Amino acid sequence: MIFGGALSIVVLAPNLAWLALRPRDAERSAPTAAEPPLSRALELVGRAGVLAIPFFYDFAPVAAVERVAIVALLIAVALYYACWVRYFVGGRREASLYAPLFGLPLPMAVAPVVVFCLGAVLLRSIPSPWRRWCSAFPTSR
Secondary structure, three states, X not given: OHHHHHHXXXXXXXXXXXXXXXXXXXXXXXXXXXXXXXXHHHHHHHHHHHHHHHHHOOOOOOEXXXXXXXXXXXXXXXXXXXXXXXXXXXXXXXXXXXXXXOOEOOHHHHHHHHHHHHHHHHHOOOOHHHHHHHHOOOEOO
């Protein structure tokens, strides 16, 4: 269960720092159209679930696909943190939050999604058809 919690904390930590260190050049724009309350509620439930659910799963990679997932997860986390370093070191400019990195558009939005999807593979919190597919690969036991 420690790995699951660590996964959530690794993704959440820079966002907590961002709360204290907001962009220096953030533009005050006119309010946008109101988001439908149901849409907003579903988004909040999804965010809470993605961050909380990993705390309840244990980490025990044995299949070859899980070893590949670990490497891919580490690359995604490194990419995510590279974007945060670029933001904090680069003068906390708002544009750096949305700028592509290595050709990947919106890396600060894509990387956490990839991290949590790969985390689902590693924590085995995925639907059973995928689990059966993963178990078809050889294990290292």
